[in-house]
Amino acid sequence: MPEAMAVSKASSGGHYKGGAYVDRDKPAQIRFSNISAAKAVADAIRTSLGPKGMDKMLVELSKAQDIEAGDGTTSVVVIAGALLDACSKLLQKGIHPTIISESLQKAVDKGVEVLTAMSRPVELSDRETLLNSATTSLCSKVVSQYSSLLAPMSVDAVMRVIDPATATGVDLQDIKIIKKLGGTIDDCELVDGLVLTQRVANTGVTRVEKAKIGLIQFCLSPPKTDMDNQIVVSDYAQMDRVLREERAYILNLVKQIKKAGCNVLLIQKSILRDALSDLALHFLNKMKIMVVKEIEREDIEFICKTIGTKPIAHIDHFTAEMLGTAELAEEVNLDGSGKLVKITGCTSPGKTVSIVVRGSNKLVIEEAERSIHDALCVIRCLVKKRALIAGGGAPEIELAVRLAEYSRSLGGMEAYCVRAYADALEVIPSTLAENAGLNPISTVTELRNRHAHGDKMAGINVRKGGISNILEELVVQPLLVSISALTLATETVRSILKIDDVVNTR
DSSP states (O other), X not given: OHHHHHHHHHXXXXXXXXXXXXXXXXXXXXXXXXXXXXXXXXXXXXXXXXXXXXXXXXXXXXXXXXXXXXXXXXXXXXXXXXXXXXXXXHHHTTOOHHHHHHHHHHHHHHHHHHHHHHOEEXXXXXXXXXXXXXXXXXXXXXXXXXXXXXHHHHHHXXXXXXXXXXXXXXXXXXXXXXXXEBSOGGGOEEESEEEEOSOBSSTTOOEEEEEEEEEEOSOBSOOOOSSXXXXXXXXXXXXXXXXXXXXXXXXXXXXXXXXXXXXXXEEEOXXXXXXXXXXXXXXXXXXXXXXXXXXXXXXXXXXXXXXXXXXXXXXXXXXXXXXXXXXXXXXXEOTTSOEEEEEEEESSOOSOEEEEXXXXXXXXXXHHHHHHHHHXXXXXXXXXXXXXXXXXXXXXXXXXXXXXXXXXXXXXXXXXXXXXXXXXXXXXXXXXXXXXXXXXXXXXXXXXXXXXXXXXXXXXXXXXXXXXXXXXXXXXXXXXXXXXXXXXXXXXXXXXXXXXXXXXXX
């Protein structure tokens, strides 16, 4: 009887090797379970593509896309899902995973060539084109109705922090986004200077012209002994002397600050409670020095770069050379929804700007911030790779048509795999049509027909509910976004294909 069982097991896809039973079906099952898990994520996210789609859910793959290009985070997951579906069918037909993987690499290499060929170069001096790219990015966001305000703001922000002639990238840390609850998105503004959310500590001085700004990292309070101890004061004379000494010590500190010519003082947040004593604040107020305390440690670098100041760690180093200068430092009232400190007109500014994002609730502000970040990333892509490509599903359908042609020049299994890759890319135009309420089958068929006849710029016009020359509709995106989405999705699928076992860890 055991022999009969062994025979039946061996005949159903397993065999004995050195006395141990080896299951031949396991690698295949593992591949299919990985593919179905990744496909589930892609299917869940499909409904969020395009201007009529729901909001985004991000996954690890889209994080990689976000780091590389900053936009196209939904598309990359949808493409990956479609490719996994295609791979699943190819595996079921008995094609080896290695052949599929190598064919995918061939297809993506050819795909990048096709995308580059259909792109058109762009100059950073062409503001209109940059605005169109930022607007296209904002179309699929919750705050899309404000794209006419947010798109120019994003373009101006990037242009101010780079030198268009020599720049090969943009450091987005030079663009600080400050979130302030209250008002509406219409109240968002771009500030050429520094904006602080902290309040002015001494309400007597809220506006300083010709500001000399110092940034200190030490405490304006009486010194403390290294160990915890108590002083017992037996009479009023001794008590008075202690207070007089304390007063003289703080007055000396404040006088040195005033002597250096400082009239705006920024104080770094301290883990000690008394980084600024009431007595010090009283003296600073008398000397008409504006004080902003609780400056966060991570903001120090941006502040120094913006206003040209240097952080001062000890009173002995508090000299005129360490100060930054600006035309105006003032506390601005935001229509009853709090206050901000603005420092503008810096005389030796670093290339930085601040964007103040306003909104009626936390959700709106978070969404506006994310949308501005995406628009900034789109402009950054154009700085990195100065070429534009049509949007609206045009690149994907062009890829599908050209890769299908390319597959005919290949032989054997490769041709079959590249053809499957080409068909999988039709998921983007199909999903766009579906989410815009159009018939996906007839839309994609017509698109394929238009592209086969050489109309490379035909895409889905979501606003008009049909197919048109998408470049004339100003629906454009950076070439880097499309190339990055294609290559990252393909790399992810190739990685999943190579997994054939899972080790359970505790």
